[in-house]
Amino acid sequence: MPSVFVAARNPLAQLLLVRRCDSGSWELPGGRVDVGESAVSAAVRETAEEAGVQAEVTGLVGIYTDPAHVVRAVDGSVRQQFVVVLQARAVGGTPAPDGRETCEAKWVAPRHVRGMPIDPPVRRWIDDALHEGAPPRLA
Template sequence: MRSSVGQELILLPGATAVVFDGGGRVLLLRRGDNGQWSLPAGMVDPGEQPSDAALREVLEETGIVAEILAVAGVATHPVVYPNGDRCEYLNIWFRCRAVGGVLAADGDESLDVGWFALDALPPLDEWGQLRLSTAVSGQVWFQPAGGAVHPALTRPDSL
């Protein structure tokens, strides 16, 4: 697709998993493309449901098997990748719990993975903070119609 549109803005479907272990710690990964800590996430493949995509990304990127407990939110958000590609993701994120697997970075999309207590998190971008705080709150979050598009203006103060 990029060979046709170059670095122009494209709309893509995405899914994110906010995975907790039995001790209430959250699963994070250090991304391979920019080195930042993030929740497991990725694109929804054609014919795939967002819930399946979220669970697939968790397993691929972290080695953890998870199950979905609830939808935590939905919103669009812009991304500019280090190579200049621009995307707008329609992202659905889910509150999940770990049910198995072995914690391991894949060495490509994830350089490091770990469980983090909510009071000892590495830096997360504002979208990661929004997704985590809504998953912790137990409320489903969405951008109100006609509302502000900046998550810091609308995210709950759960963390």
């Protein structure tokens, strides 16, 4: 099942991050692509739901299929994550968590990302997203 995550930036070039309620780790807003939904539509929807920010997708950061990144969903299902990470710009809203999946949402200056608790696969996505202009990663 494909998932999409969004590297949204504001006019100050800050990155939108959310903190997961279950693990306390920070990540990009995102989630599963629903049946009948495009990756871009899912990206816009997930960013609004999880972070309270309206985003406009502007490009592709990469496609990630790390076999070592296994995800255990709330419903108990286990799967290898297949992730599309998209670049976006914020067009409205103020960061706010959904209180269910995300407990915090905020803009973060790139220089502050290094000190945050972020799972290794997600850190790679974020590092790639912060290198704007680089070709999309296929991993």
